[in-house]
Amino acid sequence: MAEQGKDVFRDSIGTITDDGKRQWIYPKKPSGRFYKYRTQISWFLLLCLFSFPFIKVNGNQFLLFNVLERKFNIFGLPFWPQDFHLVVMAMIIGVIFVVLFTVIFGRIFCGWVCPQTIFMEMVFRKIEYAIEGDRGAQIRLDKQSWTSEKIRKRSLKYAIFFIISFVIANVFLAYFIGSDVLLQYIFVEPTKHISTLIALLIFTTIFFMVFAWFREQVCIIACPYGRLQGVLLDNKTINIAYDYVRGEKQEGRAKFKKNEDRPESGKGDCIDCDQCVQVCPTGIDIRNGTQLECVNCTACIDACDFMMEKVNLPKGLIRYDSEDNISKGEKVLLTARNKAYSAVLILLMGIMTVMLFLRNDIEASLIKLPGQLYEKKANNIISNVFRYKLVNKTSDNIEDIEFKLLSHKGEIKVVGLSGIQLEAQNLASGTLFVEIPKSELHKDREKIKVGVFANGKQIETTSTNFLGPRRFK
Ligand code: SF4
Numbered sequence: 417m418a419e420q421g422k423d424v425f426r427d428s429i430g431t432i433t434d435d436g437k438r439q440w441i442y443p444k445k446p447s448g449r450f451y452k453y454r455t456q457i458s459w460f461l462l463l464c465l466f467s468f469p470f471i472k473v474n475g476n477q478f479l480l481f482n483v484l485e486r487k488f489n490i491f492g493l494p495f496w497p498q499d500f501h502l503v504v505m506a507m508i509i510g511v512i513f514v515v516l517f518t519v520i521f522g523r524i525f526c527g528w529v530c531p532q533t534i535f536m537e538m539v540f541r542k543i544e545y546a547i548e549g550d551r552g553a554q555i556r557l558d559k560q561s562w563t564s565e566k567i568r569k570r571s572l573k574y575a576i577f578f579i580i581s582f583v584i585a586n587v588f589l590a591y592f593i594g595s596d597v598l599l600q601y602i603f604v605e606p607t608k609h610i611s612t613l614i615a616l617l618i619f620t621t622i623f624f625m626v627f628a629w630f631r632e633q634v635c636i637i638a639c640p641y642g643r644l645q646g647v648l649l650d651n652k653t654i655n656i657a658y659d660y661v662r663g664e665k666q667e668g669r670a671k672f673k674k675n676e677d678r679p680e681s682g683k684g685d686c687i688d689c690d691q692c693v694q695v696c697p698t699g700i701d702i703r704n705g706t707q708l709e710c711v712n713c714t715a716c717i718d719a720c721d722f723m724m725e726k727v728n729l730p731k732g733l734i735r736y737d738s739e740d741n742i743s744k745g746e747k748v749l750l751t752a753r754n755k756a757y758s759a760v761l762i763l764l765m766g767i768m769t770v771m772l773f774l775r776n777d778i779e780a781s782l783i784k785l786p787g788q789l790y791e792k793k794a795n796n797i798i799s800n801v802f803r804y805k806l807v808n809k810t811s812d813n814i815e816d817i818e819f820k821l822l823s824h825k826g827e828i829k830v831v832g833l834s835g836i837q838l839e840a841q842n843l844a845s846g847t848l849f850v851e852i853p854k855s856e857l858h859k860d861r862e863k864i865k866v867g868v869f870a871n872g873k874q875i876e877t878t879s880t881n882f883l884g885p886r887r888f889k
């Protein structure tokens with residue numbers, strides 16, 4: 417690690433002063449190759465975030481997480497609480513994927529994909545630059561008293577921040593209650609949904625406070641993923657790093673003097689211009705090494721590349737690289753740990769794929785009514801009563817559903833109905849009797865198999881235990 421400053425910076429965080437006050441960050445407006453790519457990716461991801469609740473596949477919202485009504489759509493496929501095992505599996509895969517990705521590529525997610533960074537740096541910060549100007553102008557504006565210019569600029573900025581926060585709150589709500597319901601709330605009798613409006617305004621205020629005030633503190637203090645970095649990263653992890661070997665050399669970094677021949681001078685390639693610090697949205701100096709505040713936003717890479725070009729030195733003094741490559745020239749991407757994580761990930765993804773293929777569109781269950789054993793009927797018939805539940809996970813209505821006994825000779829009688837109707841993405845439940853001749857039964861508790869048929873075609877099979885008399889004569 418860089419010698420300069422030793423490790424004093426690790427005793428505090430860049431956004432809190434020695435006396436415990438907030439150190440406000442005024443990052444310089446970034447520009448450059450990575451910023452351009454990040455902007456493009458951000459617009460694409462924002463487009464996805466804002467459009468997914470309004471896209472329909474076979475009549476289903478593309479992404480829906482309706483916890484209250486227990487309806488979930490992923491890529492237009494409806495999932496039910498009965499598919500919870502798939503959700504658990506997907507979450508385990510997600511965690512292992514994130515761990516593996518972080519071990520290899522560090523916090524690349526934070527800089528390129530995280531909604532907090534995207535909204536903060538690509539939406540709210542851009543508006544701030546447009547209204548208040550770049551770093552210098554923002555510092556001046558902050559220091560000046562409440563002149564008409566300051567009141568005008570701040571009011572405009574915060575009004576726009578609040579409107580965008582309100583839009584974000586609405587879009588998030590569309591993920592939870594469905595876009596159709598949301599649009600109905602807005603355009604049909606909005607006065608009947610005042611409680612929803614109040615909830616929206618609370619969330620709008622939270623978003624507003626996050627982007628107008630809390631800002632980088634989310635990544636530094638609140639984000640659990642950020643706190644995990646300490647245990648996930650090692651010297652082989654690819655991170656945004658300052659090449660201190662090249663930057664410091666024997667004589668350390670030094671300001672650039674006009675017409676000097678830096679490579680011959682013995683000084684490091686770092687010209688101590690401070691640009692990497694000024695662009696940093698979390699207020700750190702990447703030359704001190706990897707720090708928990710760094711969200712891998714690439715702004716320092718662009719700033720340093722710009723300066724290197726100006727003084728005719730090779731770009732990449734700050735770049736994506738591992739500590740081992742910088743210090744020893746060792747390029748290792750797949751360590752034993754990475755291979756083990758990859759193997760587990762591939763295995764789980766294989767299991768998940770099989771589970772998805774085996775997932776039924778219709779789910780049936782038969783549960784014995786509590787407190788009921790069996791009933792002896794005429795002609796030596798044994799009868800058991802069950803509660804049936806049918807779940808239709810498809811977007812089509814299913815009509816004329818019947819139950820048939822597959823494993824034994826006997827009959828199934830549904831109470832009150834002939835031909836159950838099952839609406840799209842809905843469930844039906846009721847009571848049925850299973851009647852089996854005593855001669856067919858060999859044990860007092862026997863597994864029976866029941867087929868579910870629609871229009872004569874078998875669409876699901878389920879099984880349950882059938883109770884009979886303890887002794888057979
Ligand atoms: S150190 Fe560089 S990559 Fe990390 S947050 Fe600061 S500017 Fe972004």
Ligand code: SF4
Nearest residue numbers: 686687689690692720
């Ligand atoms: S931008 Fe590059 S040259 Fe300038 S201080 Fe940072 S590391 Fe050194």
